Amino acid sequence: MASAMEAPVEVPGRASERASVSRRRLRSGLLFGALAVLLVAGVIASAGVGQLTVSVTEVIGALLRGIGIDTPWAPASEITYEALWQIRFPRVAMSLLVGAALAVAGAVMQAVFGNPLAEPGVVGVSSGAALGAALGIVSGGVLAGVVGTASMAFIGGVGATLLVYVMARAGGRTEVVTLLLTGIAVNAFAGAGLALVIFVGDSAAREQIVFWQLGSLNGSRWNEVAVVAVFAVASSAIAFALARRYDLLALGERTAGHLGLRVERLRIVSIILVAVLTGAAVAFAGIISFVGLVVPHAVRMVLGPAHKLLLTGSLLGGAVLLVWADLFARTAVTGAELPIGLLTSLIGGPFFFYLLRRARSRQGGWA
Template identity: 75%
Template structure:
């Protein structure tokens, strides 16, 4: 076994242990104190394995299965989806600073959710807001790609600049909806943009799980082609990679992963930027290991971020998107400074 493979195995194992610990802590903490043993017992009993660790009262069991377990599962799925989407973006852009918001997924989702809230299309239904958000994210991403395409191909720089322009337009549309909406709609839009996993239910988890699993699976299948693309578009083409088709499929994967994540959780920043960048520093550029480690790292990050969001302020819950931005911004700046000091540049 090579040193690179050993390092990947060790890193993934460490992330797996951290994720299991985070899941236990996340399910245990809250207004109702629950021991980790009861968490494990409830989970085992729920899948048909009776154990002496199971909670003795129905209140604890219902609190775990109706409130905490769905929320924990959503944090794992959303974190993994955003991190893998970020890794795919960095692969097709050839830039470790790329992230899913570049192609308009987040701004499109925010615009779609705001439109549902202001026009009353939601009718009080979270599913309707999520549906509009998902459609907005995917729709804007496809619009960016269509506008950037010329003469049968897409230049990365053109795609980036088109994404910036469409993001600005979506931001203006969001501002307009905030202006025309009533105070209740404005509060709901602002709260949605800050990101939250509060109120997550199993049907929502099931939707995100299917979309996230499909997106991650496709990304892993494409991983060897991303390795070839890192050699340059011309070299990749000579080696049999259909670069334009790869870019189309990859952007669709990013749109599905990010759209599914933000549709129910709102805008959560920096996960798709920081996690893949950090995993690349640790593991190197091989994309199969990078994508797997990014999925685990994103799940770990968002699980612990959700714990912090629920416990840092007594009697209140911080928006998780706000927390990831407050922590992720300075941390990513530190990573960049560290990399610049070591290499003499921003590569």
């Protein structure tokens, strides 16, 4: 009878596990809350700040008016309203989509390769897109113009990625090391092809190719946003559906296989997802480096390796990073616009070095 009245004994292992779950939930709640605030603030600031300054209330009023809700906050000037909806809002939407797509692609790449330093460029998608865009710019004729260049960039990025996979496949499967080495080879080949195209092109084409490679969201239009949105949303949804499989893959290929995971099928689907996400992102925006590396790794440092949370945080973090980077690119220099790819490289380069130093110091290398 006395034993029945005793309080239940708390198992130490379960108590620590419960505390760990609580801390993880707290961290995820704080991170997602901070990202949501930064995202909303970035959207409003990016839409309102520039050569034409628009107040916060006018930005919100214009947005509500555009979706059919009349408020007294709407801009009094029709010119301001049209400027927001035809110039500012498409650019903001493009920055959100491109940042989210690149970050999700990076998270998928890191899951497939089992390496937190992996990024989409490893499989040749960026160099292939650059070569395709250069061909579209130099060829002229049917391929001339923004739509032709974007289409060629997308085809080049996806084509290069599929080429890497096909060349790395042997005996019905692919090895991660073989994929990496094949990606290096295809990147080198695409770089040589890009140099040749630049050499063949005239001065105007060369300038356009160089500018495209630096990355820019200037001139984004709603039809372009719609194209990127279709690919980015569909591919991101598939990536989220595969989150549980990525968790299994993190246990190791052999263990995941014993648990019923078809590793090879997951790898090819994931590589195609990375190609589509990155190709769609860079097609209209140009090469934007390090977003796919920096954002997923930073989110992983806070939330841990669970891929559903990691993909969610990466999506939000990529959108936040690019919307603020684009705002800085437009406003940092009066009368000029910095290439957004330059800004992300300035952020990503030192962070990448920090990651290498951190990983090396854990292995007893650098001090």
